[in-house]
Amino acid sequence: MSASPSDAADITGALGAFSAELDIARAPAACLDKLKLCVLDAVACVVQGSTLPWSRTAAAVMTAQSAAGTARVFASNRTADTAAAAFANATAGHGFELDDIHKESILHPGSLAVPVALACAQSEPACGPDRFYSALLAGYETGCRVGSASAMPLFFRGFHPQGTAGAFVTGATAARFLGLSAEQTRHTFGIAGSLGAGLMASQEGAMVKRAHAGWAAYAGVLGARLAGSGFTGIRNVVEAEYGGFLSAHGGVDADRSVRDLGQTWETLAVGHKPYASVTSIHAALDGVRRTLAASGAAPGDIERLRIGVSAMTLAHCAWPYQSQSATAAQMNIYFCVASLVLYGDVFLRAFLPDRLADPAILAFMERIEVCIDDTIEQGGPPLRHGARVTLAAHGKTYVHEELHRRGSPENPMGTSALREKFHRVLGEVLAADLVEELGAAILASDSERGWRDMLRALDAAAAMAAARPTVDI
Template sequence: MSEASQDNPYTLGIAKFVSGLRYEAIPAEVRARIKLLILDSLGCALYGSHLQWCRILQDTLTRVDQTRDCAIWGTKFRLSAPHAALVNGTEVQGFELDDVHRAGVLHVGAVVLPALMSLAETHQNMSGRDFLTAAVAGYEIGPRVGLCMGPEHIGQGWHSGATLGVFSAAAGAARGLGLDVEQTVHALGIAGTQAAGLMAAQYGAMVKRMHAGRASQSGLYGALFAQGGLTGIVNVLESEYGGFCTTFSRSTDRFDLSELTAGFGEVWQTMAIALKFYSCVGSNHTTLDAIRDLQAQQPFSPYDIDRIKVHGSQVTMDHVGWKYQPQGLTSAQLNLPFCVATYLLEGDCFVEQFSDSIVSDPARMALAEKVEVYHDADITSRGAKFRHMVRVEVVLKSGETLTCTKEYARGSERNFSSDADVIAKFEKLASHALPASQVAQLRDAVLGMEELTSASQLAQLLTQH
């Protein structure tokens, strides 16, 4: 393909899938799963609504935006559709609780749902079935872009949730608006040129929480502007000069375009999305599960430990294996040694275990010093689907070494949670923002989404009254 070529078989293929997707074509297991995934993301957002960084956005944007079309979840605030997408996406991603497509390296609900919900409120003719179909369209696309790019994308410093997320958000919003194939191509091309996000934000910066919201907003802009007639980069994924894949990989060959449209209608990436049961970055979960299992087999306390060795992929080592420094709550939730120390000292690693006061906790920091993260070339060679695999060795002061290997964490696509566990997590998180009766109504509305005449009912149930 020459640099001047406008050939776009993959971008066009995505647009055809998104524009042509129908509710009836979605398998029953996918429809059931997407409702659980949506429920989980909304619970995460409701918990996130009171967090400092979310309140900064709520307060700031309320001062500069006089439009009151769309709900800010878990609050009484209302903003314009683009600003609601920004804030609500930040809430979903606000506390390292939300879903992740591990191989595609993307938090999907945080980028798809805020844009789509904004459209549901401003376009009252979107039914529950329409919403569910559009959500699946969005959940299918971003992970495929991630699979195309591979884990090296985040390894070289791009925050994939922000960069890949624009395509999921644009796809969901385009389907929600009922855009045709050509318009959807432009929506993707407008969203793709807005992609941005730097992984240095993980070292304590609040702005890391905002990346998903910004991607959701960019995808919403892409769909709305395309509907209005604005043209985008029609070969945004294929272009050899300045295209997404070549630019973000700094190469012409370290990506696989075939992944972008692989298996449409047969392989559903929605089923490969995992949920979190620890309030920390997904790369840490397999290690925490390994320690959980080891303690169940042979109880030991933090004071019995000489050192802990975690062997993982190159991405795991680079992403979460760095030496902990008390730079803020974000870095505490992303750093693997600190999260291991938190789990061992507190007995869990959920929302109750993280607050600003623990960032410099001397006991956690001292125990974190005993946790060492090593690169295991064999794990890296297994590819993106095993990027979270770890082999954990707990060396006790007695001289005994306990070993556990984990390929997938609890809640992962290979070990998905029960409906009851997902619902329990949702109810626990949602109760921080809404009364129990409203939490129950929201739960039932999401799980019975096909029966909703208007998807805007979801937004009403997400609002404080």
């Protein structure tokens, strides 16, 4: 199916009908396989993220003001209303730059859809895996389409896709879980899309960046509840010429939202993160690894590192680093490259307080140059995360071009790599036997037995994670 603003297409209506009718049993089998891996990855992010100070604060505030409910809040192991739990757990899921990524939309759907679907499922104990995965499919498919139609103009205007376009991910997830009609789903989008918010200046150190996912989750659940009760939203919220989502954020390709509905599956275009940093610099990190290996250079041997990237990556990640927070460090290409060169990795321990102002890291940054690479920039959105790394050492120059980062759909992390990441992320939070039990249950959660096992293991994980001290970061 195709539509465009020029023929007055009802894009919001088409998305509402598509989302309301999505059924995981009728989707390609590859979608279910992918979504189970996305749940595996997202649960690790939520559980690990629940030990962080911003997640603990969000959980305390949301549970204190929540109505009674049965949805589990991982950071406190208390139960809360669906919307409050979704807020707290989505904040945790986006809490440490480990969540999945849909490149074109610049969305992390796992930290949006999975906390919403889990909170809904825990609020309705009779729910089964088909309903859960159909809701996830609706969120991934619908939200990533709207996000892709708006991504770059929205981003360059200073808005955070996770908090803005993310409301379509969560609205679709909640509406599909609740079994809303096509018209009610349309109004869910019209409400949630109007409530979504998030400013990119938060990336330079503010905790509120993490809460953009939380607020989008809250807006999606609230929007679905209101729409299900007859409350109306903006009927044409996606395509409205004045004050619609795309027009307000500068989106110019409304057709992208509905192109090839039911034929091209956005879920299959989701990638995963091997590093605990913003995705835009992962290809640069891969390239630095390759040039280090090719040169055999020790950190002291490196005379210069020149990294060519897209204009988007330059704007997003190449600002002058100041030691102010883990968030700022995770978003900064200079810090992350220096950390990789000096310490060999960019994962959880790279952002502890003693690293943020490490004199060796700060000094090495002076040897890093970041600039726009014309070839990568001319490649457009498909190469937006690419990098060309030039390392000078021993009087020689070593060059590596990494167009598709490890973990992208073009260069994927397979099941074994994602299981390894799952164990690595949760290894310091949960007991090893619980990590194994939870991972196995998630990968079998499309069956009734696996589904029940997953819910039991999630309750055990919440109890164990909440008992951990808050991470000093």
